[in-house]
Amino acid sequence: MQSQSQTLEKFFKDSYTIPLYQRAYSWEKEQWGQFLADLEEVTRGGNKYYFGNVLLESLEDETHIDIIDGQQRITTILIFIRTLYNVLAERVNNEDKLGQNVSEEKFLSYLIEDFLVNRDVPKLQAVKYDNPYFQGMIITDNATMRQDPRTPSQQRIKGAKDFFIDRLKKYETPHILDLLDKVKNATVLRTEFQNKKDSVLIFELQNNRGKTLTHMERLKSYLAYQIYTYSKNRQSAERRLKNMARVFEGIYGMLYYLGNWEEDTILRFFNISYFKQGYDYNENDENYNYKRDLHDSQTGDKLEWIESYTEELRSAFMDF
Known part of the structure; x- marks a missing residue:
């Protein structure tokens, strides 16, 4: 540094x-x-x-x-x-x-x-x-x-x-x-x-100035960090990140047309239905949010978990 x-x-x-x-x-x-x-x-x-x-x-x-x-x-x-x-x-x-x-x-x-x-x-x-x-x-x-x-x-x-x-x-x-x-x-x-993995982690830890991060933005940055952590090499990580970029591009494009619906409201509805916790789901508690399921996945399955989860999330926004 x-x-x-x-x-x-x-x-x-x-x-x-x-x-x-x-x-x-x-x-x-x-x-x-x-x-x-x-x-x-x-x-x-x-x-x-x-x-x-x-x-x-x-x-x-x-x-x-x-x-x-x-x-x-x-x-x-x-x-x-x-x-x-x-x-x-x-x-x-x-x-x-x-x-x-x-x-x-x-x-x-x-x-x-x-x-x-x-x-x-x-x-x-x-x-x-x-x-x-x-x-x-x-x-x-x-x-x-x-x-x-x-x-x-x-x-x-x-x-x-x-x-x-x-x-x-x-x-x-x-x-x-x-x-x-x-x-x-x-x-x-x-x-x-001068290290990509450390810089993504720094973003995860850095206090944001100006406006508080939404849960959707925290989710996106966290998943990106996990991709860098578990990918075999940088080329593989970049490929997966490009795919994730297309997913979130679609989500943010749909948000433009959803009017008064906020991204975090739809995200919460989706996560309640997606995870086993149901209405106990809590974005701010790692024992009751998406991080628990990702942590419980086998190392080799984490990247597939991220890909499946984000695709399902895009489908949820499309349903709304």
Whole structure:
């Protein structure tokens, strides 16, 4: 494990990926407003913006870096940068001057290269089932790539973009540039792990900031960790994780159409019917939840148990 302090601008010299076992984008208006309020406060007070700790996983044989903890903040920063760019670009088109040392065109292009995409490599890949939407809506802002949101997390991505655009349009250009300066120079404590199994475990143990994990998100991360633990090799684990990604992609897609039904409510109904405990089933008690059955399985059967359980779970959401 290695840790270092750096600016957010330097942090984004690299490109990052949000792995499957991470939650999808979950921040909403309360968190967006708090983020902007914090940024406003340090800008008015002339203080440095402390972004906090970000846990990463980097393996020597892989080109990307996984975000283990901090992805909600990282994703929000990039959505904010996209909206900031769009507002400034619109003003430049209206012949406003940004008062920088380079031309307006170069300043805006540097902003894209520093925070969003450089040489066709996006600075962030979202969780697999949301990534195409995230790339089109945020990274490239390409109208031909955009589509209507199909999951609750995609709705939040669009909501965050709309929220920040609405706020930034009310600000004078010098103030927007002051906010950007605070973001660029924000302090990040970057901590990297170089072992995939340990990094998944760290995510399991790490307290989440911003919003509490749902039971569904805890389930997904726990099953991913078990896959890494019991697979014979990394290639086998990655194959099984891709299959699990397709299962949860289907579940989150169905949640978009289920309206007021919450994922944890359906999950509880399913687990009550699936396990022998019946109504004694308790998500928070390992003696009375899915972990007990998984622990009781033979080592060679655990991966098959996970595959069967997740497929049945998807079928339950389909039934609802």
